[in-house]
Amino acid sequence: MEKDLKKRNRVTQQKLEKAVELLEVLADEEQECSLSALAKRIGVSRYKTMRLLESLQNKGVVQCAVESGRYNRSCAELLSRRLQKKAGRFRHARVMESFLRRSHETGCPSLVSEARPVLESLARQHNEAMYLTVLKGDEVLFVDMVDRQGEMKAEPLLGMCYPFFSNAAGKAMRSIDSWDLLEKIGKRWRRGQPGFPDLAIFKGELELIREQGVAVDCGGLGEGIVTVAVAVRDYAGKVVGAVAMLGPSFRMIGARLEQEIIPSLRVGGELLSTKFGYVRQ
Structure with missing residues (x-):
């Protein structure tokens, strides 16, 4: 059971990482991007990319142009920047915490x-x-x-x-x-x-x-x-x-x-x- 839980957690983490990577790709694209192009950019199959996009689309994060079947940046740019900013702040906070701890330990x-x-x-x-x-x-x-x-x-x-x-x-x-x-x-x-x-x-x-x-x-x-x-x-x-x-x-x-x-x-x-x-x- 513990192995199954670890496996599920690992799969969930991988999905989250790919979802964020997909948002970053969409945010960087100046023009609309096809499903095949997106799948190639993030290194997963078209099916997995489609499932990720469906989840993001249901949340209103990305939009698909029905006629062309292409995805545009929509809210992805804003959300991607927010996610990256939060991640950066967390990393920098850890760096500062480490510096202050070392300063205290030196006496x-x-x-x-x-x-x-x-x-x-x-x-x-x-x-x-x-x-x-x-x-x-x-x-x-x-x-x-x-x-x-x-x-x-x-x-x-x-x-x-x-x-x-x-x-x-x-x-x-x-x-x-x-x-x-x-x-x-x-x-x-x-x-x-x-x-x-x-x-x-x-x-x-x-x-x-x-x-x-x-x-x-x-x-x-x-x-x-x-x-x-x-x-x-x-x-x-x-x-x-x-x-x-x-x-x-x-x-x-x-x-x-x-x-x-x-x-x-x-x-x-x-x-x-x-x-x-x-x-x-």
Whole structure:
């Protein structure tokens, strides 16, 4: 009986996975798609594909054009995005939980608890969303946030991960690494994934960030979003995280950015680094 139950659960899980995969295919299709084409895309028979589509159609998730016998995206695009977003949030929450647990087990001063007053102070001073980030491999993990006051709130990025080269926080932290290490990372990314910037141009950008002690990025975390970040270092000069401010470009440009935000973040980053024993040379 236990074996039968496990088998039924496994079959149910496989059906759910194929149903989600089918939704993703429909959501990606720009035009209507035939049953044969859908079956080929998800790797199952036409009969199984038809049964899945019937279930989804009965729920009003997809629609079939009777005359052509083709299926269109209908609600599939919206539902697929919701499913993927929920799955992504769950994965990112697990990643953040793992980070916080490891920090607690080391017995070291908690970066989150030490950074919280700094984030709150900067958020009050500039009324912009503040984030604490750390490196997780080749990605930046957002581990804490203090939102701005008022009705217009920032996008909650807690637990989210982004490639380090796509945002100011990642660039601020990686700018302190050796160029040999960054070259290895860049070559690895180029072999397996697209999007890594030209190495020569990226090197110049990181050298400037290292010299100025602050990174500014526009559009890396969304259209019209400006991110300003400074790295946090410990007693050995090792990067332990970064403090980042996010806001719309119309609020974070010109004199306010150069004369108010950047100097404040530099001070905040230095204060937090001092708590971890860093002494600027």
